[in-house]
Amino acid sequence: MTAPSSADSPRDSPGLDGTDAPAGDQSSLTKRLLAECQQLRETVEDQQEIIEKQQQTITDQVSRINALEDRVDDLEDDSEKTRDIARSASAKAEQVAADTDQQEDAEQLPQGVDPSSSPLDFFANCQQSKVKELFVEQSNRANTYRAICVAKRWPEFAQRRTDGSGIFFTRDHLETALTAHLGKQPHRQTIHRVWDQLVELGGDDVRVKRRQVGRKQEPKELLTMDMDTAEGLLDSQYLGLDLLEATGGKTRTGGVTPVVTEVTG
Structure with missing residues (x-):
């Protein structure tokens, strides 16, 4: 009998390494x-x-x-x-x-609390929610409230004088501050009215100056405050004194001056 050829012989399957491995x-x-x-x-x-x-x-x-x-x-x-x-x-x-006879036509403030130097100083130092209620909800004078809020945010938006003696707002500064306050771009008329309110509220604390950098440039108007006045806006010294209650927009701030009357805007 002829032996089977190698092709007919059974072979184990190749291993994983390529070599033949048993089943x-x-x-x-x-x-x-x-x-x-x-x-x-x-x-x-x-x-x-x-x-x-x-x-x-x-x-x-x-x-x-x-x-x-x-x-x-x-x-x-x-x-x-x-x-x-x-x-x-x-x-x-x-x-x-307090002996109110010692102060004619003025509301006595508690000991250690100074009278405000301007309507702006007074309202900035009162509780902001009550100021908003007075000017926005009760009397529809939103621009007055906006002016107070912008003034209090001077550390963010105003320019400091190089010698550190005070701060100033340009109309561009005011526009940037109003944009942050409103959450949108203010109308030009709003910027103008808030500017006027800052001047009116500021009294002697806020001064309008004109600055011209070059001969060919138009002079710019500045609203300026000295540093003591600006820092005083952040003191919150009238919180809790209820000086805004039942005022109808006519609020005495203590001392002889100021007497806040008929604020428009």
């Missing part, structure tokens, strides 16, 4: 690979579960932080209200005890 070894290798795949799949599933738990933990922590921040805001509001009530009560007690 039994191939089966063992396949099982091992399947087992490793299963183990990897389980590891991935475990890691996914851990990640989901961590994400849930992060979500819970964020919710707690937000709740704590809200609580802090509430406490700060309550604290501010409590301080206002306490200051108001103290001020009223001192006003009742």
Whole structure:
């Protein structure tokens, strides 16, 4: 009988490295690979579960932080209200005890509180929400309120003098400040009216000057304040004194001057 040719002889399948491997070894290798795949799949599933738990933990922590921040805001509001009530009560007690005969036609301020130097100084030092209620909600004088708000934001928008002695607003500065206050570009007429209100409210505290950089340039108008006046707008010294209550736009600020009357705008 003729021996089978090499082409007819059964041969083992090639191994993974290109060499022939017995069928039994191939089966063992396949099982091992399947087992490793299963183990990897389980590891991935475990890691996914851990990640989901961590994400849930992060979500819970964020919710707690937000709740704590809200609580802090509430406490700060309550604290501010409590301080206002306490200051108001103290001020009223001192006003009742004051000898009003010593100050003709002026409302007595509590000890240690100075009278304002101008209507602008007075309104800037009162509680802003009450100033807004007076000029915007009660009397439709929004430009007056805007002028007060812009003046208080001088650290952001006004130009400081090089020697540090004061600050000034140009109309461009005023326009930028109004844009920030309103959240949109103000009308030209609004800029003009707020400018006029700053002049009117400022009294002797605000001066109008003209500056010309070059001969060919048009002179620019400036609203100027000395640094003591500007810093005084940020003192908040009349918070809690209830000086705006039932005024109808005519508010005495203590001392002999100023008497705030008939502010337009």
